Amino acid sequence: MLELVGEDIILCREEYAVNSIMIVEDDETLREEVSVLLKKTGYLVKKVEDFSNVYEQMIMGDVDLILLDITLPGESGQILLQKFRKKSDIPVIVLTSRTEDVDELVSMSYGADDFITKPYNPAILLLRISAVLKRSASASQSQNYRGIIVSSIKGSLLKEDKEQVLTKNEMLIFQHLLDHQGEIVSREDLMTVLWDNDEYVNDNALSVNISRLRNKLSDFGLENAIETRKKQGYVLR
Numbered sequence: 656m657l658e659l660v661g662e663d664i665i666l667c668r669e670e671y672a673v674n675s676i677m678i679v680e681d682d683e684t685l686r687e688e689v690s691v692l693l694k695k696t697g698y699l700v701k702k703v704e705d706f707s708n709v710y711e712q713m714i715m716g717d718v719d720l721i722l723l724d725i726t727l728p729g730e731s732g733q734i735l736l737q738k739f740r741k742k743s744d745i746p747v748i749v750l751t752s753r754t755e756d757v758d759e760l761v762s763m764s765y766g767a768d769d770f771i772t773k774p775y776n777p778a779i780l781l782l783r784i785s786a787v788l789k790r791s792a793s794a795s796q797s798q799n800y801r802g803i804i805v806s807s808i809k810g811s812l813l814k815e816d817k818e819q820v821l822t823k824n825e826m827l828i829f830q831h832l833l834d835h836q837g838e839i840v841s842r843e844d845l846m847t848v849l850w851d852n853d854e855y856v857n858d859n860a861l862s863v864n865i866s867r868l869r870n871k872l873s874d875f876g877l878e879n880a881i882e883t884r885k886k887q888g889y890v891l892r
Contacts, residue, residue: 673699674698674699674719674720674788675698675699675700675701675717675718675719675720676693676698676699676700676701676718676719676720676721676722676784677700677701677702677703677712677713677716677718677720677721677722678690678693678700678701678702678703678722679703679709679712679713679721679722679723679724679727679732679735680702680703680722680724680750681706681724681726681727681728682724685773686702686704689722689750689780690702692777692780692781696781699718701716701718706727706728706729707729709727709729709730709735710730710735710738710739713735713739713743714739714742714743716745718745719745719746719788719791720745720746720747720748720784720787720788720791721739721745721746721747721748722748722750722784723735723736723747723748723749723750723767724749724750724751725749725751725753725758725762726751726752726753732749732751732762733749733758733761733762733765736749736762736765736766736767737765737766739766740765740766740809741813741816741818744797744804744806744808744809746768746787746788746790746791747766747767747768748767748768748769748770748771748783748784748787749762749767749769749770749771750771750773750775750780751770751771751772751773752772752773753772758770766809768787768790768791769783769786769787771783790808791808798833800833800836801877801880802814803875803877805829805830805833807826807830810822810823810826812871812872812875814875817874817875819871819874819875821868821871822864822867824849824860824864825864825867825868825871827848827849828845828848828849828861828864828865828868829868829891831844831845831848832881832889832891833891835891836891836892837890837891837892838890839884839887839888839889839890840888840889840890840891841887841888842858842861842888842889843888844888845861845888845889846858846861849861865881865889868881869881879892880892
C-alpha cells in the first residue's frame with residue numbers, strides 16, 4: 656500500500672523487499688533523487704555514473720529492472736535499449752523529459768516496458784515500477800531450449816544476434832510443447848490452449864501454426880524439433 660505523508664512516501668517493504676533497480680541517468684541531481692526515493696522504498700539501487708560503457712554495465716548489471724533516460728552522452732537511450740533487447744529480457748522503463756509521441760512509440764517498439772515523462776510524480780513512478788516488476792515476475796522471463804532463449808514476454812526466440820518473433824498462437828503452442836517437452840501433446844490439448852485466444856482457431860489453422868513454428872525453429876538449425884506422432888499428436892524433442 657502507498658501513503659503520501661508530506662514529502663515522504665511510505666510503502667510496505669514486504670511487497671518490494673529485494674528487487675534491484677539500475678538507474679541510467681546522466682543528470683546527477685535527478686539520479687540522486689531517484690536513488691534516494693528507491694532506497695527509502697526498500698529497493699536495492701545501482702547507478703551508472705560512467706557513461707563510456709553504458710551498454711556493458713546494463714548487460715552485466717544483474718538487476719531486476721532498469722530506469723533508462725533517452726538523452727545520454729554517447730549512444731542514446733533508445734539505441735542502447737534496442738541493443739539490450741537482443742541480449743536480455745530484463746524490464747526497462749524509459750524515464751525522459753521528451754514528450755513527443757514518436758519518442759514513446761520508438762521506445763516501446765524497441766522493447767521498453769513503460770514510458771514515463773519528467774517531471775514525474777514520485778508515487779506514480781513507484782506504482783509503475785511495481786506494476787512492471789509484477790508483470791515480469793508473473794510471466795517466466797525466459798527459458799532455454801537447446802541454446803535458444805524463449806521469451807514469453809517478447810514472444811520471441813533468440814540465439815546470439817538472431818531473433819524470430821512468434822505470433823500469439825505460435826507462442827502459446829510452443830510454450831505448451833516446451834512445458835511438456837518429451838511428452839506427447841495431442842491436437843485436442845493444443846486446441847484447448849488456444850480456445851481463449853481472440854482469433855478463432857480450427858483444426859486446419861492449428862496445422863498452419865505448427866508448420867510456421869517448425870519453419871522458425873528450422874532457421875535456428877532445429878529442423879526436426881517438433882515430431883508428429885500419427886493419431887497421437889506432437890512431441891517437442
